[in-house]
Amino acid sequence: MELTRRQLLAIGGAAGAGVVIPAWLRSTIANSGPEFFPARNESLAYRKNLESFVPSVCQECTGGCMLKVRVIDGDAVGVSGHPTHPVTRGAVCPKGPASLQALYHPDRIPQPMLRVGQRGEGQWKFITWDEAIKKVAHQLQDLRHREKPHTVTVLDGSRAGLTRTLLERFAAAYGTPNYVHFNWTMGEYPVDAFRAMQDTEELAYDLTNARYVLSFGMDWLQCFPSPIEASRSYGLIRQGREGQRGRIVQIESRLSLTGGKADEWIPVNPETEGLLALGVAHVILKENRFDRGFTSSRTTGFDEWSRIVAQEYPPDRVEKATGVPQETIIRVAREFASNRPALALSERVSFFNQLAVHALNALAGNIGLPGGVLAANTPEAGTLPSFDPDPVARRGGGRPRVDGAGTTFTLASDAPQQLPENLLAKKPYPVNTLVVSNCNPLFASPNPKRWKDALAEVPSIVSFSPFMDETAAYADLIVPDHTPLESWQDAPSVTLGGERVVGMAKPAVIPVCRTRQAADVLLKVSHLLGGSVGAAFPWANFDTLLKECAQQAHASGHAKPLMLDPAEEPSDEALSIEDFWEVVTAGGGWTLPAEPQRQQTRFNFRPDFVRSPIANQKANIADSFPLRLCLFTPLAFSHADGAHLPYLNSIAGPQLDERWETWAGFNPETARSHGIANGDEVWVESPAGRVRAKARWYQGAMPGLVNMPCGLGHAAHGRWAKGVGSNPMELVEKLLDPVTGQPDWQSQRVRVYRV
């Protein structure tokens, strides 16, 4: 069917206003019946200018920050921070206000779409929600009948909250062990070390009270849980306490945003931060500057750990490996041990590095103290009733996981980047259906081509994406989710200091497209599946579940409603449950009393992992690929996402004033020796491929490295992202940590030459 001018206008609106229609949409319209042409409401009713403010949750990263949305006549026209929410306190980061551009993005997926051409070809047709949901349910029911529920894999990047809980619950009730959480390690807490050493992931760096912050490569101003809180803590460390300007030392191979604001930058060879931490530990041990009380009474493995550290990591040896002078190592060790409270931070890098850095916190006795590492138990919005999986589900759920978490990667709970190889090898069994929610593995992965090859082996891919990103473009069925401002939301979080809050919000605006909330689709599908699966989901809609959680909070008597207007105080009178629901959905949720810092389990120094794995690394191929690639994510593109929003594209590279294209940062010496001038177009090449970038001389780059930002270089994802810049993740050959299964982003060798 040809697209007529009239239909084009019906879709595009303004006559002849140069409406750009993406190719996928053009052909989809051609493939679908006339009933799918969206009718535009052309009535020009006069504006009443009715203004209201409503809470919502920002979902542009996993921070779970609470927003205050300004709505006029049903349109969201402004976003600021929720004024009384303990994490946001009226502030935002740049991603919050930019979420308006996600809501009114011109290239959203308007309603369910079914692939009609070859996979990835961009040939679709619109289908109704009824058809889409029936199709999913039918397919899943069929797999259950064939005793193959375990061959369904759910790949999800959502933050903690009820949507994620429902997806996990669905996997368990339906009968698959394969709920795989898709994470982004840059800026993420070193949760593997937290788990291995303190037996919990629920810890937080109390930056708000620290006096000395020693970061081993964590660009913590852009870190999570919330960049807003990190920024506020920075302000407090600097000017928040009379006469006490905290000291910030940043150890990293590329001078990050945080490094630029630190008092001292210590350049270190990439991926040797752990060795340096152990060098620092060696000095602290040798000079007897550690917290003897803590290490002797509340830790295990200290004697063996300290013996190995004393033996293997003297400063002269560490200097050789890390490139950091001995004197600096000794000085940093003395500063760290004598300025308390002090914090040693790392992000979710290699297991060895995470453990080495986190051990310093125990050595200085900063565990469980304000300004140190605190227990931070994220509250739950509510407790869901237990459910009874049927025998099919129990058998399916008992199968080994397809990502190798817990088996190949002994200490991992999820290992999403191992999926491509296992899918391709059909190991331990073939996967029949992949459900993708809130993540884009075909873009945000080491060498994303691996995923494309692997997905060819999966017969059915269902995507919840509201945007036509790379993964959605490669799906068979898209059941588009709302954007956050159109959704019912919950956001449990805990501040760095341990304040607990459950954010809750109703839709700020009515949906712009004919999309549906993913959680509601999931509920509908499970109801259609019926039996024990349906019984596990006794809620008609997601908001019924939220209301049930609010009822629990109300019954507990501890929940104190948040107020969107800081001048208002929650009333002291006992509210009825209906009133409580009204108040919390209008105010944005409730706070819970802080939990007292419990006696934590004994800190385990993990001496079994303190010997350096560096010696085992694969042979150097320095001759043909002489440079090392270091990737990072600017705040605008945290989680490698955000390039589809033009305001974020404009602020991508604050240090070099770069935007709307991919740049590669070189130390001027390195650039000169390769004959590269500042501003040259260059190819950066690795065995996995090559990408184009604008070379920039940067004094904050170590010699021998190429620094490139992740987030640009989309092959899809709307008009502002597609074809802009290049994706350096395509250069990274897969190298996973053998223990945690997380990718190594900093070890790729590359070469560079002018275009």
Place this chain on the structure above:
Amino acid sequence: MPRWGMVIDLDKCTGCQACTVACQTENNLRPGSVEESQRGRIIEWIHVLPVVEGEYPHVKTRYMPVPCQHCDNPPCTRVCPVRATYKNDEGIVAQIYPRCIGCRYCVNACPYTCKFFNWSQPDWPESTHGGKSLSAAHNPDVSVRPVGVTEKCSFCSHRLIKAREQAKSEERPLRSEGDFVPACVEACPAEAMCFGDLDSPGTAVSELSRSHRAFRLQEELGAEPKVYYLTEG
């Protein structure tokens, strides 16, 4: 009469650019594009200027958010042939878009490069899915600037109008700080920015602007900016 001014603590600023994006949404700034970026025509009313000092490995970066400096002695207003830009009674350097003839004299006269010219019609794409246009997110309190017009930071003067109406409805005078807050100051997660009446004793801005850490950009030019910075350290 208040004299509105701003203080930005560079020791607290983290360079996150929340101010930039909050301003863009508040004031309906054009979305930007590759082409505009290549020609240096991205418009940001408050731009975070990076300053990289020193050589490897002794490098220091600073981030300096630069909004219109709302000079008491503004070089830009004097060159405007049509009085499209002028300083009002409360010290805000204002811009009257319908009066602007696009000569760009003021753009060139501003020593702080805080005035921006619309070289093309801004593009607020219609939806391709039958939904609302990107312009649905426009703040109705702020007009959209067409091609051929110069624009700049207004200290969110539309918020001043509202704050004054609010005070009047509550039968009280406008407070010298807190009632009228620009979007950038409201957004700042590091609490590095404050805003208020510079002449009113006791306000944070009047105190901090006289602190030993305070300075202004290119003071030697005599433009008398009302944006003060506090040095690091």
